[in-house]
Amino acid sequence: DAGITQSPRYKITETGRQVTLMCHQTWSHSYMFWYRQDLGHGLRLIYYSAAADITDKGEVPDGYVVSRSKTENFPLTLESATRSQTSVYFCASNEGGSNYGYTFGSGTRLTVV
Amino acid sequence: GENVEQHPSTLSVQEGDSAVIKCTYSDSASNYFPWYKQELGKGPQLIIDIRSNVGEKKDQRIAVTLNKTAKHFSLHITETQPEDSAVYFCAASINNAGNMLTFGGGTRLMVKP
Numbered sequence: 001d002a003g004i005t006q007s008p009r010y011k012i013t014e015t016g017r018q019v020t021l022m023c024h025q026t027w028s029h030s031y032m033f034w035y036r037q038d039l040g041h042g043l044r045l046i047y048y049s050a051a052a053d054i055t056d057k058g059e060v061p062d063g064y065v066v067s068r069s070k071t072e073n074f075p076l077t078l079e080s081a082t083r084s085q086t087s088v089y090f091c092a093s094n095e096g097g098s099n100y101g102y103t104f105g106s107g108t109r110l111t112v113v
Numbered sequence: 114g115e116n117v118e119q120h121p122s123t124l125s126v127q128e129g130d131s132a133v134i135k136c137t138y139s140d141s142a143s144n145y146f147p148w149y150k151q152e153l154g155k156g157p158q159l160i161i162d163i164r165s166n167v168g169e170k171k172d173q174r175i176a177v178t179l180n181k182t183a184k185h186f187s188l189h190i191t192e193t194q195p196e197d198s199a200v201y202f203c204a205a206s207i208n209n210a211g212n213m214l215t216f217g218g219g220t221r222l223m224v225k226p
Contacts, residue, residue: 042218090156100145104156
């Protein structure tokens with residue numbers, strides 16, 4: 001199906017474990033973004049990517065790693081999960097240029113116990 | 114960097130009444146202001162946006178106004194319906210690479226039938 005999909009929808013992991021959240025878009029959008037959503041903080045940018053092999057930090061990048069070997073995929077890895085990383089994670093994409101609208105995925109609810 | 118503040122954090126209205134959500138931004142270079150609606154369990158969805166060369170934009174029951182001098186913009190929903198109940202986010206961006214958005218903290222709108 002066309003669109004932007006995130007997996008898994010729900011994940012429970014233990015403190016210290018590595019976990020990877022997946023994001024896949026079918027539009028060949030240049031830009032992709034990872035946000036986390038926490039009560040009282042709204043949406044905060046973790047990392048973004050302007051194209052394959054080009055990534056940069058956002059507002060809250062500590063404890064996260066991203067890669068983008070292909071335009072359509074933008075995985076987010078928590079190298080050693082902490083309880084403070086319990087959150088809902090949203091991936092988004094954007095064509096860039098004059099089209100500013102973001103399209104968001106449905107989110108991954110991550111719980112670190 | 115840009116800072117976006119959104120008020121109120123919660124808003125309860127009677128069906129058929131109007132709802133107004135207000136946002137202020139800090140960076141006078143911001144020139145794009147989208148609004149997103151997030152329904153329970155879903156990702157945010159773009160509902161309307163406005164650029165800095167326009168003062169007002171309407172789309173059926175929703176409208177957005179922008180005051181560049183005061184650096185604030187507002188979302189107006191008229192004739193509210195129960196399906197308008199959701200969390201609404203404002204955002205602002207500067208026309209730089211990545212079109213990165215800075216989001217407000219969100220407003221939970223509840224429309225009582």
